[in-house]
Amino acid sequence: MPATKVKEALNAMGAEVFYEKPLTSSDANGSGRIVIPKAIAEMHFPMLDNQAGSQIDAVDSMGNPYFFKFRFWINNQSRMYLLEGAAELQRRYNLRASDVMIFAHKPDKSLVVAGRPLADTDILRRPTTRKPCNGTPKREPRRLPGSIPKKPRRPSRDVQGSAHYDFNQFMAPIDGVFRFLLHSHGLDQSAVFFQSGVWTAVLDIKGEMYQAFFDSRNDALTAFNAAGYV
DNA sequence: AGCCATGCACCG
């Protein structure tokens, strides 16, 4: 399924893409579980009260219906979001690891999904290097009382020279518009800085964080200062 | 300091 066709279909539906995830091998291993980056999940998906999650109905660019389960795991003190039930979609669009799953909204806010092959224009971060995990795991394996400890087996890490992609970077709207930051990634004071190729201004307004992106340091500083900061 | 890719124990 060519990317252009998919885009046409999405356009025809009036669907606006808000996230594209190059699938990892874990995403594409057939389980149908897709990890949704926390920032994306909390910006574009329904808020979840319990980790049981909720069902999300969607259609793909060909009109096929889906009934995903959107949920999260507890990971450390935080959440790790997942979309379950994507195996059929991956089958229909022939998605393998490093192909891209597309998330879009219709004007009525309903979810539209699709897939496409990885394009040259997709952002690339690290060329490779995920190190093989040598040696035995440090953690004591969990086991039932009285059961026999298992010999830990050598993990089969994926060491092939495949590229890694920056899934987590979302497209910063470089329009100088300050937007509310629900989760401020540790940014807790006003600042202007250059990050991921864009000038960023962050404002702390009575404890609430806002952020905007600019082409130049000067633009960022101007807006920053106009907001009453020095 | 925390995300997230993924390993893997546990349970059906």
Next chain:
DNA sequence: CGGTGCATGGCT
């Protein structure tokens, strides 16, 4: 033995 949910650890 395949799926669930959590733990680990690389990486930023």
